[in-house]
Amino acid sequence: MRTRWDIRREGRAWTDEEFESRVELRPEKLEVWDGKLLFTEQERLALLGLLLENVGADATVRLGDRHVWVSAALGGPRSFLSDPMHRLMLVLLALTPVVVIGGAWVLTLLPVPRTTVLSILTSAVVAFGVSAFVNAFLRD
Numbered sequence: 389m390r391t392r393w394d395i396r397r398e399g400r401a402w403t404d405e406e407f408e409s410r411v412e413l414r415p416e417k418l419e420v421w422d423g424k425l426l427f428t429e430q431e432r433l434a435l436l437g438l439l440l441e442n443v444g445a446d447a448t449v450r451l452g453d454r455h456v457w458v459s460a461a462l463g464g465p466r467s468f469l470s471d472p473m474h475r476l477m478l479v480l481l482a483l484t485p486v487v488v489i490g491g492a493w494v495l496t497l498l499p500v501p502r503t504t505v506l507s508i509l510t511s512a513v514v515a516f517g518v519s520a521f522v523n524a525f526l527r528d
Contacts, residue, residue: 399444
């Protein structure tokens with residue numbers, strides 16, 4: 389069920405008709421899970437909707453940097469590196485050639501046939517290329 393929020397500039401109390409449906413949306417208890425309030429994004433959005441109706445948009449936007457609110461309202465582009473997962477994937481992508489080159493260097497020190505070293509290097513380069521392509525393809 390999708391809730392139809394009535395968020396106004398000034399906060400407001402719920403009408404008698406709204407009260408029961410709004411009370412059902414509130415969390416049973418306020419928990420912190422993995423550094424975030426509540427367990428799911430849906431629960432967080434429901435709580436946010438409840439608070440926004442009661443507090444209002446004017447008070448809400450005074451809580452942060454106005455440039456962030458304007459950018460969000462206009463749908464401005466977000467920096468690729470603003471997402472922690474993107475930063476992590478970029479670090480892993482950058483470390484892959486270091487690991488491949490280091491592994492190849494170690495293999496040259498061992499009594500391993502040159503064809504085996506070339507096979508491993510070729511596999512690693514192909515895996516790196518596929519990984520880079522998949523990351524680029526799956527990116528927003």
